[in-house]
Amino acid sequence: MEVFLVSLLNGLVYGMLLFMLASGLTLIFSMMGVLNFAHASAFMLGAYFAYSISLIAGFWVALFDAPILCGLLGAAIERFGLRRVHRNGHVAELLFTFGLAMVIEKVVQMSWGLLAVPYRIPAGLDFPLFSVYGTQFPAYRAFMLLISGLMFLAIWLALTRTRVGLVIQASLTHPEMARALGHDVPKVFTLVFASGMALAGLAGVIGGNYQTTSPSMAVTMGPIVFVVVVFGGLGSLLGCFIASLLMGLIQTFAVVLDYSAADLLANVGLTVTRSSPFGELLTMPLPRIGALLPYILLVLILWFRPRGLMGTRDT
Amino acid sequence: MRTRTDLRWIWVIALAIALVLPWIFFDWKTSRHSGFVLTMLSEIGLMIVFALSFNMQMGQAGLLSFGHAVLFGLGGYTTAHALNAIRTSGIWFPLELVPLIGGMGGLAFGVVIGYIATKQRATAFAMITMGLSELVGAAALMFMTFFGGESGITTDRMIESSLVGASYSAPWQVYYLIVFWVFVSVALMWLHTQTPLGKMANAQRDNFERTQFVGYDPQLIRFWQFVVSGFFAGIAGSLYTIVYEIVTYDALAASKSANALLASYIGGVGGFFGPVLGATLVVLMQSGLSLLSNSWVLYIGVLFIVMVMYAPGGIVGLLGQHAPIARIGRLHELVLPYVRILVPALITVFGFVLLVELTSFVTIGATQGKKFKVGSLMIDAATAQPWMLAIGALLIGGLWLRLASRGFMRVWDGLIEEAKTLGGAAR
Numbered sequence: 001m002e003v004f005l006v007s008l009l010n011g012l013v014y015g016m017l018l019f020m021l022a023s024g025l026t027l028i029f030s031m032m033g034v035l036n037f038a039h040a041s042a043f044m045l046g047a048y049f050a051y052s053i054s055l056i057a058g059f060w061v062a063l064f065d066a067p068i069l070c071g072l073l074g075a076a077i078e079r080f081g082l083r084r085v086h087r088n089g090h091v092a093e094l095l096f097t098f099g100l101a102m103v104i105e106k107v108v109q110m111s112w113g114l115l116a117v118p119y120r121i122p123a124g125l126d127f128p129l130f131s132v133y134g135t136q137f138p139a140y141r142a143f144m145l146l147i148s149g150l151m152f153l154a155i156w157l158a159l160t161r162t163r164v165g166l167v168i169q170a171s172l173t174h175p176e177m178a179r180a181l182g183h184d185v186p187k188v189f190t191l192v193f194a195s196g197m198a199l200a201g202l203a204g205v206i207g208g209n210y211q212t213t214s215p216s217m218a219v220t221m222g223p224i225v226f227v228v229v230v231f232g233g234l235g236s237l238l239g240c241f242i243a244s245l246l247m248g249l250i251q252t253f254a255v256v257l258d259y260s261a262a263d264l265l266a267n268v269g270l271t272v273t274r275s276s277p278f279g280e281l282l283t284m285p286l287p288r289i290g291a292l293l294p295y296i297l298l299v300l301i302l303w304f305r306p307r308g309l310m311g312t313r314d315t
Numbered sequence: 316m317r318t319r320t321d322l323r324w325i326w327v328i329a330l331a332i333a334l335v336l337p338w339i340f341f342d343w344k345t346s347r348h349s350g351f352v353l354t355m356l357s358e359i360g361l362m363i364v365f366a367l368s369f370n371m372q373m374g375q376a377g378l379l380s381f382g383h384a385v386l387f388g389l390g391g392y393t394t395a396h397a398l399n400a401i402r403t404s405g406i407w408f409p410l411e412l413v414p415l416i417g418g419m420g421g422l423a424f425g426v427v428i429g430y431i432a433t434k435q436r437a438t439a440f441a442m443i444t445m446g447l448s449e450l451v452g453a454a455a456l457m458f459m460t461f462f463g464g465e466s467g468i469t470t471d472r473m474i475e476s477s478l479v480g481a482s483y484s485a486p487w488q489v490y491y492l493i494v495f496w497v498f499v500s501v502a503l504m505w506l507h508t509q510t511p512l513g514k515m516a517n518a519q520r521d522n523f524e525r526t527q528f529v530g531y532d533p534q535l536i537r538f539w540q541f542v543v544s545g546f547f548a549g550i551a552g553s554l555y556t557i558v559y560e561i562v563t564y565d566a567l568a569a570s571k572s573a574n575a576l577l578a579s580y581i582g583g584v585g586g587f588f589g590p591v592l593g594a595t596l597v598v599l600m601q602s603g604l605s606l607l608s609n610s611w612v613l614y615i616g617v618l619f620i621v622m623v624m625y626a627p628g629g630i631v632g633l634l635g636q637h638a639p640i641a642r643i644g645r646l647h648e649l650v651l652p653y654v655r656i657l658v659p660a661l662i663t664v665f666g667f668v669l670l671v672e673l674t675s676f677v678t679i680g681a682t683q684g685k686k687f688k689v690g691s692l693m694i695d696a697a698t699a700q701p702w703m704l705a706i707g708a709l710l711i712g713g714l715w716l717r718l719a720s721r722g723f724m725r726v727w728d729g730l731i732e733e734a735k736t737l738g739g740a741a742r
Contacts, residue, residue, distance in 0.1 A: 031662070033438075035438055035442070081620075081624065083622055085623060085624055088627045090437075090438065091379055092623055092627055094379070094438070094581060094622045095379075095576075095619075095623050096620060097621060098316075098573075098576075099616050099617075099619040099620040100620060101652045102573070102612065102615075102616040102619070103616040103617055103620065105612060106610060106612050106613035106616060109675075109679070110610065110613070110671065110674045110675040110677075110678055111678060112678065114679060128382070129535060131322065148373060167385075172523060193504070223445065223446075223449050226442060226445065227446070230442050235652045255439055278461055280459065281458070284457065287634070288457055289457075291453050292450060292453050292454065292457075295449045295450040296450065297448075298442065298443070298446035299431060299447055299450065300444060302429055302435060302439055302443040302446065303434060303443070306435055306439050307680045308701075313689070
């Protein structure tokens with residue numbers, strides 16, 4: 001029970017972090033058809049910007065400034081890069097962001113070094129909030145939950161209560177129709193791309209000191225976010241939300257459940273050792289397979305249901 | 316059919332160059348080959364096969380894969396296990412034919428992976444290959460018996476059985492083996508583009524629905540194209556194993572897949588020979604630039620972005636755009652405009668490179684206790700002058716380039732326009 005509750009909370013924290021990244025990506029992917037490889041790079045840049053800003057002006061300034069920087073960068077990328085490449089089709093756009101992700105990783109290595117930087121949790125939030133069955137729950141994780149919860153609320157309000165939000169919603173499901181009705185879709189694209197990158201940057205600010213801030217964080221986070229977006233389905237923020245939480249919980253629970261398929265077979269009276277056929281696969285403990293689970297899910301969903309969990313169109 | 320005969324000559328010339336190249340770098344004093352050059356040439360050869368097999372999917376069938384190295388790496392692992400098995404069992408199996416085993420390995424895994432991946436196309440195909448790439452990559456680090464975990468599988472190419480009696484202890488013997496297989500593979504892949512399967516792959520890329528109306532199953536076309544491409548990727552992986560005598564996780568990692576993508580795209584995915592050019596260029600940059608600079612990945616990345624933005628047809632596409640002007644015999648009129656944009660372009664590149672090197676020196680090089688030298692000229696990164704020079708060159712060069720390129724485009728558009736009207740009149 002103790003393990004269950006703690007893992008549930010941790011899974012929730014991680015899932016919400018994933019959602020902050022994935023929500024922007026879902027919007028960009030659904031509206032513009034661009035699978036933005038540089039999205040996880042914005043996550044990384046957010047963390048690095050926050051590290052540098054917090055050295056000068058403190059964490060709370062960084063919390064606001066770093067996402068804005070990422071958003072401005074996103075606007076510039078969309079306005080001067082993607083819009084130009086758009087003529088050459090979706091594959092060219094995808095390749096453009098792919099090259100961008102590569103370059104950003106190198107630029108980060110160049111500017112902040114090859115190793116992780118000591119980006120720490122602010123002192124004001126570095127205390128245990130409460131303890132569950134003797135296991136302490138850090139206040140910072142609660143703070144992360146709070147920020148991502150607020151973000152969720154803000155996105156929801158922006159999408160349902162503002163005019164731009166309605167245009168975005170319209171472009172999600174009927175991109176051609178929205179354009180035909182005379183809305184300035186390119187401008188909306190820039191806005192969505194910039195806000196998506198800003199959200200990813202914010203996720204970086206609060207996630208960078210929760211995990212580690214290193215040049216490889218984009219490469220490790222990127223594929224998982226793609227899994228969430230594809231799993232959740234094109235054009236569905238709700239699907240994206242469910243997929244984020246699911247992926248967060250799966251990954252957290254896989255780490256704590258130290259069983260393997262061999263243990264399961266032992267219950268029905270079959271003994272499997274490493275030397276028996278498929279022994280290596282069957283005795284592999286779940287925490288090690290945990291890293292594979294998102295990709296297995298991705299392949300399965302694309303294989304059998306390419307529109308994802310709640311998608312409205314095929315990927 | 317003049318162009319056809321021209322193409323045949325290119326094959327012969329390329330073969331002659333490939334055979335002679337190692338002897339240019341031969342050290343007559345010590346009568347030894349340059350090991351560095353031989354390894355680099357071998358790497359170019361296997362990357363050409365790898366990039367071409369990638370382009371069978373990307374260029375020919377319109378399938379963008381982010382996991383092509385999986386087929387390459389699995390072909391490599393298959394070869395390593397085959398070589399070890401041949402050694403321990405003592406079966407006579409000539410090394411010259413071992414790449415076939417790797418190819419069959421790539422083909423077998425191509426059937427499995429292709430069965431899953433080619434159910435989809437376009438972006439979904441790209442995603443599914445990325446998922447499979449991550450999956451196999453993670454599995455390679457977990458399962459010891461087949462992948463050998465982090466240390467990989469080591470092998471020995473000297474299996475003492477050969478069709479021509481070579482021991483393959485010397486790198487030049489391996490190089491000639493690779494030249495042979497590269498030419499066989501490239502020729503086969505070229506012939507494949509002429510087969511009904513190759514043509515139908517083009518058809519379903521260009522017009523997906525019409526292919527179905529004509530009575531073909533695009534999914535089946537994609538599948539077979541994927542499998543054939545897997546065979547050649549397996550051969551490339553096999554050559555890799557024979558050269559380095561070790562296969563690790565790196566051979567099937569995402570960065571290797573990215574290499575194939577970069578090489579194909581920089582060279583040009585539109586024609587058959589684009590990836591050959593791209594692979595050569597990328598390996599040269601990899602081995603040459605990496606000696607000079609830590610930041611060579613950045614340069615390749617920037618080159619890639621510039622290509623995607625301004626020359627989606629790659630180098631071959633850029634050259635091809637000159638064809639109509641060459642036909643009307645006005646190519647010489649472009650020389651002066653080219654010189655005019657070359658000067659600001661060089662200044663921009665100089666400023667950019669200097670800025671990158673200064674930054675990376677301050678954060679990485681200086682901590683390793685290195686000194687920043689260009690030839691014998693010492694540069695002190697702590698002073699402002701080099702930074703000002705870099706930023707100044709970048710800004711001035713960039714603005715100048717913008718202005719100059721406008722003038723260039725005027726001349727270019729005029730020539731293309733004339734070529735069109737003249738071409739129309741000739742017809």
